[in-house]
Structure formats: structure tokens, C-alpha cells
Amino acid sequence: MTPEELQAARDRTVPDVVAGGLRVLFCGINPSLMTGATGHHFAHPGNRFWPVLHRSGFTPRQLKPDEQTELLRYGLGITNVVARATARADELSAEEFREGGKILAAKVEDLRPQWLAVVGVTAYRTAFRRPSARIGPQDHTIGDARVWALPNPSGLNAHWTAQTMAEEYGRLLAHVDPDTVRTIAGP
Template sequence: MEEIWKPTPEQLEQAIHKQLPDLIEPGLKALFVGTNPGLYSAAVGHHFARPGNRFWPAMHRGKITERLYSPFEDYKLLARGGGLTNIVSRASKRADELSKAELDEGAEILTRKVVKFQPQKVVFLGITSYRKAFGRNKAQLGLQKEQIGDADVWVLPNPSGLNAH
């Protein structure tokens, strides 16, 4: 297992505009789509890595993973039929720093990825970014009427600790 470490404030600052690689392959059961990487995740190089993010606990509670994975084990999700990507690839402190143009471009890029890799489901983790990127202003949580390619589209709450209420 990869060593777990916490980034320094300097490393977090240097992570601005870094990108995380997609974890994606053909025929996944579900492609989980974040808005964009946070600085913590970009600094350590793993998805949903910031302490307090609820993604990995939710994957375990939902029985998608057989145990609670560390963010440093994100690559193991592929063996369970899950992939990870983002609407916008660049890291930022907060998702509300993204421009409409970035979200629009990200939606186009994501659509091409979905058509290419053909997951069964695309699961957006955050309703606000889904609404903005795909122009679905009235979208609600859950299964959507629209598909991307042949994939069903689901929208779930954003697991970020910044989004906790």
C-alpha cells in the first residue's frame, strides 16, 4: 500500500492548477464524477483525499467497497467496477472558483470519455456542478431522465467536507 502522508501548506499552494489522473477503463459499472480536485487531493495525487471527505466512507457503507478504503487506495476501485474522474480537471481551493466556461468545456470532455469508455452509470457527486455544467437547472438528486451515451445518469450529494451541513 502506498504511504499515507499529509501535504504541507507549501505543497497545497503548489497544487493549484494540478490535475489528478482519471481512474477509468472500458465497461465500468459506475463512473463517479467529482466537480474538480481539491488542493489536498491534487497535492497527494489521490481522489477524495482530504480528511472529512465522505466519499470513501459512503463507498463502504453502500457496499461498493468491501471495507473502508484509504484515498491512497483509490486505484482499487477499478477492480470493483468503479472509476473516478472530474468535470473539470484542474485543482482549486473551492469548486465555486470554476468558471462557467470551464464547466461547459468539462462537460464536453466528460461526454467524450463516457462515449469512449461506456460505463453503465455516470454518477455525479454534486448537484450544483451537474446543473451548471450540463444546463440542467431543475435537476434533482437521483436518477436523471437524460443519459450520456448509453449510460444512466445519477446525481448524488457532494461528499466534500466543505459541503457538510
């Protein structure tokens, strides 16, 4: 991907990977330029989402970003707090996060996942006005969905290793009902 191609992806949106009744709807902060350019969530090579998802037990093998629709087979989906692609999350305003939180809440109420897993506690704090939120299960719900804040899998998040992230994602998995009804077409 050339620098020009990446810059051309600025402000693009990427379609969600969703269906009704998911076990977990993972919610990123916003698409990176690489995600905007490829149309695949968590596409930057330094992003640890896909390896962590596998290591934690959510998927039986490590999926690649271009296999993102395979998540639906496992009752998983992906969306973002803010839809537009940027080079860095700090390019987003608090107002964008709060507006994104409102849009996300409506989406969650419509899709009715068992869990909403926000991968980035700072984005969660801002979008939902929960300044003291910590990694882990949260004390509120959105519709019927319970909320869990997870560490951001960006390679820039050096406070968390792939292993410690996988352990935290695994804590969430231990709370997910494997019999959650899904409305997903296809095998």
C-alpha cells in the same frame, strides 16, 4: 502537508481511475488542493467519499485514497467535471463547467460505463445545462450511460450526513447491474 505544498498543487491535474465498461464512473466536481498534492482522488481528510462508498455497499471495506486503483476491481472509476485543482469549487467558472461537461461526455461515450454518477448536483446542473436537476436518477443519458446525481461528499456539504449520503449512494447501487461487462486487466 504544508500550506506551501498545497498551494503548489493549484491547477494540477490528477489522472482518472478508469477502464472501459465500468459499472459506475463517479465524477467529482474538480480535484481539491490535497488531491492535487497527493495525486489521490477525494484525498482531503474531511471528504466523506471513501466512508460513504463503503457504507453504501459499493466496496467491501473502506478504501483509503491511496488505494483508489482498487476501485477498478469492483467495476468503479473516478474522474472529474473540471480537471484542474483548486482550493474551492467556487473558483471555477460556469464556462469551465460547461467545457468540462463536453470533455466528460466524450469520455463517457468512449469508456461506456453503465452509470455516470456525478457527485455534486450543482456541478451537474451547470456542466450539462440542467438547472432543475435534483439528486437521483436523471432523465437523460450520455451515450449508453445512465446518469445519477449524488450529494457532494465534501465535509463542507453539511446538509447531508455520511449516513444520508450512504443511503442515496445505496439507491444508485440498487440500480447497478452486477453483471456489467468490464474490460479490466488484473485480479
